Amino acid sequence: MRPLLTHRPLRRLLLVVATGLTVLSGVLALGTGVASAHAGLVATSPADGTSVTPSPDAVSATFSERVSIGVGGLTVRNTRGLRVDTGSSTLDPAGTTVRVALQPALPDGTYVATYRVLSADGHPVSASFLFGVGSGPIDQTAVTSGAANRVWEIAGAVARFLMYVSALLAAGIAFFVAFLHDQDEDRWRLIGWARIATITAVFGAAGIILVQAALLSGRGVASVTDGSVLADVLDSRLGWSLAVLVMGLIAVHLSTDVRNLTASQALALYGGLATAGSFAIWGHSTELTPIWLSTVADVVHATAAAVWFGGIIGLVVVLRRPTDQPVASTARIVQRFSGAAAITVAFLAAAGLVLSWNATGGSVDSLISTTYGRLLLVKVLITGAILAVAGYNRSRLVPALVDDDDPPEAGWRRLRRSVSIEAIALVLVLALTSVLVNVTPARTAVATRDRVVNQTQSVPTGTVNLVVVPARVGPNTLHIQYADAAGRPIDVANTLTIEFSLASADLAAISRQTSKAGPGHFIYTGPELSIAGTWTVTLVARTSDFSEQRSTFAVPIRN
Ligand code: HEM
Known part of the structure; x- marks a missing residue:
């Protein structure tokens, strides 16, 4: 033989x-980032690199497409590597926002949130972001999972x-x-x-x-x-x-x-x-x-x-x-x-x-x-x-x-x-x-670039940014972030209401209360944007018992 x-x-x-x-x-x-996978991170709460007071109840990450969690999800650690989240992550009805609750009253300091999710086409997506609790500086040297x-x-x-x-x-x-x-x-x-x-x-x-x-x-x-x-x-x-x-x-x-x-x-x-x-x-x-x-x-x-x-x-x-x-x-x-x-x-x-x-x-x-x-x-x-x-x-x-x-x-x-x-x-x-x-x-x-609505407007206190994901008919997540003229998060209000209306469909305004996620940061997930067209989304921030700040956005929603 x-x-x-x-x-x-x-x-x-x-x-x-x-x-x-x-x-x-x-x-x-x-090509830096060439090996990146397919659902992109659109927004996080708290926002990447920002500090919040008091300690937030939860951390969340919103993606450009639906994802699944499996054995992954969100974990949050302090700079000594100890977990400070309560364990199991949840996915919102739109399938685009992953959320995990935090232990109550975290001490001031820097925290590393790491997400691991699976894109719809089977590619894992994972990375970390930093946020701080309290007014001290964020420790930028805190270990993230990026290199690994x-x-x-x-x-x-x-x-x-x-x-x-x-x-x-x-x-x-x-x-x-x-x-x-x-x-x-x-x-x-x-x-x-x-x-x-x-x-x-x-x-x-x-x-x-x-x-x-x-x-x-x-x-x-x-x-x-x-x-x-x-x-x-x-x-x-x-x-x-x-x-x-x-x-x-x-x-x-x-x-x-x-x-x-x-x-x-x-x-x-x-x-x-x-x-x-x-x-x-x-x-x-x-x-x-x-x-x-x-x-x-x-x-x-x-x-x-x-x-x-x-x-x-x-x-x-x-x-x-x-x-x-x-x-x-x-x-x-x-x-x-x-x-x-x-x-x-x-x-x-x-x-x-x-x-x-x-x-x-x-x-x-x-x-x-x-x-x-x-x-x-x-x-x-x-x-x-x-x-x-x-x-x-x-x-x-x-x-x-x-x-x-x-x-x-x-x-x-x-x-x-x-x-x-x-x-x-x-x-x-x-x-x-x-x-x-x-x-x-x-x-x-290209669709993600064009589709995710990300608009910023000037307001008397600085700017307000609105992100709508996935900006398609069905459940959507809205992130609202107020910042001062220098771009730092600013606490303009404790409550924020959103009014949704669609003139072409002759719909009366639908009013919804958001959850506060950090200083000047509010989140809402819901099914209101249920018809394709250009919706009017009005943010009503109650700045004091007697005054409110209204900002109106034209938000295109596709099928
Ligand atoms: C006219 C030239 C070619 C074009 C336009 C082309 C285009 C493509 C495209 C668009 C994909 C899909 C990639 C994705 O999953 O996103 C693909 C996959 C692939 N191509 Fe080509 N290709 C060409 C030539 C070749 C040649 C010469 C080979 C090797 C002999 C090849 C082998 C493959 C293989 C193995 C896959 C992966 C299939 C999979 O994992 O599903 N291709 N190609």
């Missing part, structure tokens, strides 16, 4: 993965990259062996690659679980041994996605074991589909409408990526065949792959464009003005360059080799070099993709 893998392919695999990891780290290091989160976010992108490269390689090479190869002896070298890739893909998947547990619990990777944390991580779309991935990888692995070609082809085909299709179960496609279109496009895109990427690596291996293999047979494999790749790339590009359209809303502004859009543009540019090289191979190098009964060694060498460049560039594309899937999709980023 032949050895499954010589050391040279293993070295090459490591080289290819190392190249991708280097690019990945570079992209992550260049960033490390985990980068680790998550690296695990995703390892999973993408390995899973696509395993599925693609198995397909190449089953459908495009001549079943000659050197298939064992390819099979060695496919088998190792199935194993590294499982490591990548395990890495994703560990990172997700660390980000959600804030207790490091060891938290995965806690049943409730593991259940929270796996009892989600991520759990289903990884289950389908592992089943696909098992089928792919089996396809390299069975002797019967038809059985091997069936296992490679369906195993590959499950492996690549598993990506669509977790991530942006599950949230970008129309969801059915995103999901179908994602499955087609990832499957085509597997056939192309795995095929290219397969071709590199075949082009380095031992010299005793018949040249005509190698030429036939090259020709078969060239034909299959042309169709595959057409599907990959078409599905990629559909995904891009859904993720950007087809707007040039979102392509240019968001991190997601710019990363996508770079991805398309690199893919374009790869396609130019592939087109040259297909139109010039391959016909010259196939049509010649005894092609010169220089021709094979040129093709080998050219295909190796394609392989390395595809690894770069996958490294970029691992970052892309961790960044807020352009459409969501």
Whole structure:
């Protein structure tokens, strides 16, 4: 029996993965916040970096989209690291504000509030903010979880990259062996690659679980041994996605074991589909409408990526065949792959464009003005360059080799070099993709920027700021903050009433009392903004027994 893998392919695999990891780290290091996730923090109570007197009853954080809490939520600690909240966090009816009650009468000092929530698309969102109790300065050196989160976010992108490269390689090479190869002896070298890739893909998947547990619990990777944390991580779309991935990888692995070609082809085909299709179960496609279109496009895109990427690596291996293999047979494999790749790339590009359209809303502004859009543009540019090289191979190098009964060694060498460049560039594309899937999709980023109402007006005491989240029909949270001319929170009133009215619907004003959250800071959550249109929201601050301060805002509410 032949050895499954010589050391040279293993070295090459490591080289290819190392190249991708280097690019990945570079992209992550260049773009600060690139690995940020998808529901953005809009407001906190107390506001970040402000001091309040007396000690507040609760702390809350409001996000741009609905979130879930799971094992996460809000925790509040003093500068000695001791918890000062009462334990369990709650989510408001809109699903956008997380709140935790505090122990009564906290002593003066600095406090660190840390939130850990899960975005609707499965990405954990976590960070910390500082607030003070009393009139003393805030200790800016108090430890927050920012740096630790960033490390985990980068680790998550690296695990995703390892999973993408390995899973696509395993599925693609198995397909190449089953459908495009001549079943000659050197298939064992390819099979060695496919088998190792199935194993590294499982490591990548395990890495994703560990990172997700660390980000959600804030207790490091060891938290995965806690049943409730593991259940929270796996009892989600991520759990289903990884289950389908592992089943696909098992089928792919089996396809390299069975002797019967038809059985091997069936296992490679369906195993590959499950492996690549598993990506669509977790991530942006599950949230970008129309969801059915995103999901179908994602499955087609990832499957085509597997056939192309795995095929290219397969071709590199075949082009380095031992010299005793018949040249005509190698030429036939090259020709078969060239034909299959042309169709595959057409599907990959078409599905990629559909995904891009859904993720950007087809707007040039979102392509240019968001991190997601710019990363996508770079991805398309690199893919374009790869396609130019592939087109040259297909139109010039391959016909010259196939049509010649005894092609010169220089021709094979040129093709080998050219295909190796394609392989390395595809690894770069996958490294970029691992970052892309961790960044807020352009459409969501622009919509959040445009959608969350955030207006400030001058008042006799300074300014008043109104934030309405999510500014859509249904339950909304309103944050109101009064500040002096220098921007410091100012206690203008103990009670604040909000009047909601919508002239176009002929609605009488609805009056609601807010809760005081800190000096000059009031919060209200309720279902009043129930019709699309421009609402008039009037804030009535009772500044004394005999006077009030009224501020009127025009608040657009969308469906
Ligand atoms: C025309 C060029 C391409 C375009 C426009 C494109 C576009 C996209 C878009 C918009 C996504 C969705 C990212 C998200 O979840 O937000 C995506 C995902 C992906 N792309 Fe591409 N792509 C292109 C080329 C490639 C190539 C050449 C490969 C690799 C061979 C590739 C592999 C992937 C993979 C593996 C995913 C992740 C699927 C998932 O996790 O759901 N793409 N692509």
